[in-house]
Amino acid sequence: DTGVSQDPRHKITKRGQNVTFRCDPISEHNRLYWYRQTLGQGPEFLTYFQNEAQLEKSRLLSDRFSAERPKGSFSTLEIQRTEQGDSAMYLCASSKRDIENTEAFFGQGTRLTVV
Amino acid sequence: AQKVTQAQTEISVVEKEDVTLDCVYETRDTTYYLFWYKQPPSGELVFLIRRNSFDEQNEISGRYSWNFQKSTSSFNFTITASQVVDSAVYFCALAISSGSARQLTFGSGTQLTVLP
Numbered sequence: 724d725t726g727v728s729q730d731p732r733h734k735i736t737k738r739g740q741n742v743t744f745r746c747d748p749i750s751e752h753n754r755l756y757w758y759r760q761t762l763g764q765g766p767e768f769l770t771y772f773q774n775e776a777q778l779e780k781s782r783l784l785s786d787r788f789s790a791e792r793p794k795g796s797f798s799t800l801e802i803q804r805t806e807q808g809d810s811a812m813y814l815c816a817s818s819k820r821d822i823e824n825t826e827a828f829f830g831q832g833t834r835l836t837v838v
Numbered sequence: 839a840q841k842v843t844q845a846q847t848e849i850s851v852v853e854k855e856d857v858t859l860d861c862v863y864e865t866r867d868t869t870y871y872l873f874w875y876k877q878p879p880s881g882e883l884v885f886l887i888r889r890n891s892f893d894e895q896n897e898i899s900g901r902y903s904w905n906f907q908k909s910t911s912s913f914n915f916t917i918t919a920s921q922v923v924d925s926a927v928y929f930c931a932l933a934i935s936s937g938s939a940r941q942l943t944f945g946s947g948t949q950l951t952v953l954p
Contacts (some may be wrong), residue, residue, distance in 0.1 A: 765944030829883040
């Protein structure tokens with residue numbers, strides 16, 4: 724499978740717990756993006772990596788959120804002290820060039836439910 | 839700031855009908871890019887088309903066609919002879935190339951249901 728892979732697909736956690744999601748982009752893609760999608764809404768940009776460098780962060784990404792992309796390969800998104808408002812689908816995407824210039828490939832997402 | 843409006847929340851059609859999904863965008867940039875993505879029930883967004891602001895030519899790809907009109911800031915998507923497999927949520931999105939932003943601004947999507 725050469726698509727974008729996300730793990731886990733579903734996560735249920737108690738409020739206050741920490742969670743970590745993983746994204747494996749298409750191997751030759753050096754751009755990687757995280758988006759968040761709540762029910763009935765379009766995805767909202769969270770952050771962007773070019774190789775291992777995190778070049779852009781949305782104001783949606785509070786201090787409880789951190790993303791990494793060590794060695795410019797897979798990426799992780801961690802949410803600390805989860806809140807009910809964090810419940811959403813977290814989507815990862817990757818592309819060969821900047822997203823405005825090309826097709827981005829999205830994973831199937833990680834659905835987070837905070838109870 | 840950029841904004842994309844998809845006023846149609848849900849559309850239901852019978853198979854073989856034509857359907858048009860509306861998209862209106864706002865941006866102050868003169869160079870921008872417009873996209874349509876399809877989100878089937880499995881969750882992943884599937885790229886359909888990309889258009890830059892300097893190319894107002896309409897495009898047709900099989901049963902899909904797109905009408906880009908800068909005068910009305912619209913980028914509408916038409917499916918001809920719809921099929922049940924077209925049922926999905928469709929998102930219009932906008933990206934700009936100025937500054938350091940490397941992100942898509944999505945509309946809220948249109949849920950299309952094609953009935954057999």
